[in-house]
Amino acid sequence: MKQIIKIRFSVLCLIFVFICAFVSGQTKLKQLDKTVCFGMHQAQSRKIDVIIVHSVFNASEGDKYDVDLVIKQFSHYHVSSHYLLGRDGTIYQLVKEKNISYHAGHSQLPDGRTGLNSCSIGIELITSTEDAPTDAQLNSLVALVKDIKNRYKIKYVLRHSDIAPDRKTDPWNLNWLDFQKRLGN
Numbered sequence: 001m002k003q004i005i006k007i008r009f010s011v012l013c014l015i016f017v018f019i020c021a022f023v024s025g026q027t028k029l030k031q032l033d034k035t036v037c038f039g040m041h042q043a044q045s046r047k048i049d050v051i052i053v054h055s056v057f058n059a060s061e062g063d064k065y066d067v068d069l070v071i072k073q074f075s076h077y078h079v080s081s082h083y084l085l086g087r088d089g090t091i092y093q094l095v096k097e098k099n100i101s102y103h104a105g106h107s108q109l110p111d112g113r114t115g116l117n118s119c120s121i122g123i124e125l126i127t128s129t130e131d132a133p134t135d136a137q138l139n140s141l142v143a144l145v146k147d148i149k150n151r152y153k154i155k156y157v158l159r160h161s162d163i164a165p166d167r168k169t170d171p172w173n174l175n176w177l178d179f180q181k182r183l184g185n
């Protein structure tokens with residue numbers, strides 16, 4: 001009798017684990033589409049193995065953290081990013097991953113490669129030099145990077161300042177060690 005109860009309990013546990021795995025596999029990241037047609041070009045096929053994290057704010061008139069004003073600023077400079085993370089943690093997709101976004105500029109990877117736009121996915125956090133990213137942004141950043149890493153063989157997750165140290169200081173006020181710990185590195 002004891003044996004049967006034990007087996008039944010094990011079977012129930014197994015079913016529970018399968019259901020959990022199924023549900024987590026089904027959970028898609030909530031993203032809002034704000035696809036742009038500037039600061040990017042379409043690519044037939046490209047190999048993605050780099051993720052670059054940036055930060056940005058609206059330096060013109062109006063709310064410095066306004067998503068649409070930040071996108072307007074991108075259009076002015078003919079740049080973009082694949083993803084833009086609002087202060088509330090919302091993930092906006094500006095460029096499809098298969099296409100090339102102009103976010104890295106003149107830069108170089110630790111392995112010597114240049115021309116990084118073609119092999120990377122760019123993620124911009126809306127923040128400023130005075131403020132840190134919000135908890136909601138950090139949660140979305142971790143979830144997004146984990147999601148991308150599940151879909152591509154990623155060699156590097158780097159800051160813009162890592163690949164262009166002479167020109168760039170972003171992402172500002174992001175605790176990089178803490179972020180990497182949360183990624184499981």
Ligand SMILES: [Zn+2]
Pocket residue numbers: 053054055103160168170
């Ligand atoms: Zn940047």
